[in-house]
Amino acid sequence: MNETNSRHYAPEPVSPDEAGQRLDKWLATRLPDLSRSRIKGLIEDGRVSLDGATIADPSCRVKPGQSFQVCVPPDAPAIPEAQEIALSVVHEDEDLIVIDKPPGLVVHPAPGNLDFTLVNALLAHCGESLAGIGGVRRPGIVHRLDKDTSGLLVAAKTDLAHRGLSEQFAAHTLERAYRALVWGVPSPSAGEIEGNIGRNPRDRKTMAVVAGGGKTALTRYRVVQIYAGGAVSLVECRLATGRTHQIRVHMTSIGHSLVGDKTYGRVRSGRMASFPEEARAALTTFPRQALHAFLLGFQHPTKGCTLRFESAIPPDINALIKILERV
Known part of the structure; x- marks a missing residue:
């Protein structure tokens, strides 16, 4: 503070x-x-x-x-500025835009990240018409991904689209799925993780599964692939709710934190004693939580049709997987 x-x-x-x-x-x-x-x-x-x-x-x-x-803390600027930042646009029409967000890009301005965010990029890409959609500080934003989480994100370009998408998020009717590299192999290989998520009483800057208070949260997971003799596995997670850091907190709560997660995880060095140096180095130095939002599906808020998008695992996670396949 x-x-x-x-x-x-x-x-x-x-x-x-x-x-x-x-x-x-x-x-x-x-x-x-x-x-x-x-x-x-x-x-x-x-x-x-x-x-x-x-x-x-x-x-x-x-x-x-x-x-x-x-x-x-100091306030973020009341009105973010448009800034030319390259975006990977998956879909765009007059009502909405779907972005494949790279790791390292913050979604909206906040203390510590006042500019060069996705919002700044969207203002430059979509023009001033976006400025008032959903509030001046977070124009167009109806959901977000953590800074170091990559993958699909939808933003609204009109008030009507913002309302329609926000209602779907509130009702949890969207289809959202993630791929994550986690330490160990969850057992059973498919299941559900339930547990209210709220501020960690021992560290208010982080979230945790809490015994009292918090918000209900449900994550469904399945193991997709096992690497390095069970030291690491690729897991698919589907969100029934959308809480802050939900996948990272829930997977940690069952003993399988995400590879590279500096907040909720830790390097499992004991599992890597017999690994080649390349694999040990790749796992211990991976610079972010290995989490990618690969699937996003929803009803178009004005046209009524179903939109569904998939994103390939990004190069950094894919490179780590290639190394693990050789162990």
Whole structure:
């Protein structure tokens, strides 16, 4: 919580007559420049602390004498700028555009990534007509992929398309499937992973399967291929819900984190003791989570027809697979 240009607040301690109030409500009365919804978001993002300990729950009840600290990051520009960035366009019509996103491209501006995002690229590609679709900060965006996840993503070019696509995402009626390289081989070879996903109470910058709270999440998986004597496998995951980092969190929860995942995984060096140097180096230095959104299907929001797109496994993951096939 030490980002440059962040604003820091330290309201007066909780008074006896304020005891029992929800934390977000209490902070809203002490910090009138911030809305209650903004404060709730700050708490969920791990930006409110008590005596140095991060507070996880906006609904927790305050106690007399408690002193809270609030860190507010700098805002992203209100209106992103159009920037010429090459895009791999899979499909485009007057209502929507489907992109095959490369790894390393952030979807929309946010603190730490204020420009050179997919939104900036879409504004340049689609023109100013996109600027007001779905809100000025995230024009056209109805879903997103993590920065280092590659694959298919759809964006709206009209308000009608934005509403129609958003409704399908909310109802979980789209078809979405991913391919991932994971450590080990899940057992059984096909199944479902259920578990509410919410902020990790031990690290508010990450997500976790939580015992209380969070949002329901369901991932269906199947093993596609096994490599290197079972050290790594290629898994297909299909989302029944769309939670932040869902596949990465769910696969980690059953003991099979993604290769290259610096946040939720760890290098399984013990499995590689007998591997050739090329394979050990490729696995330990793979620079991102090996996750690719290869399938996206939905109803066209204005024409009513079914659209379905597939994307080949990208070169970096494919190169790693080729190495593993030789082990």
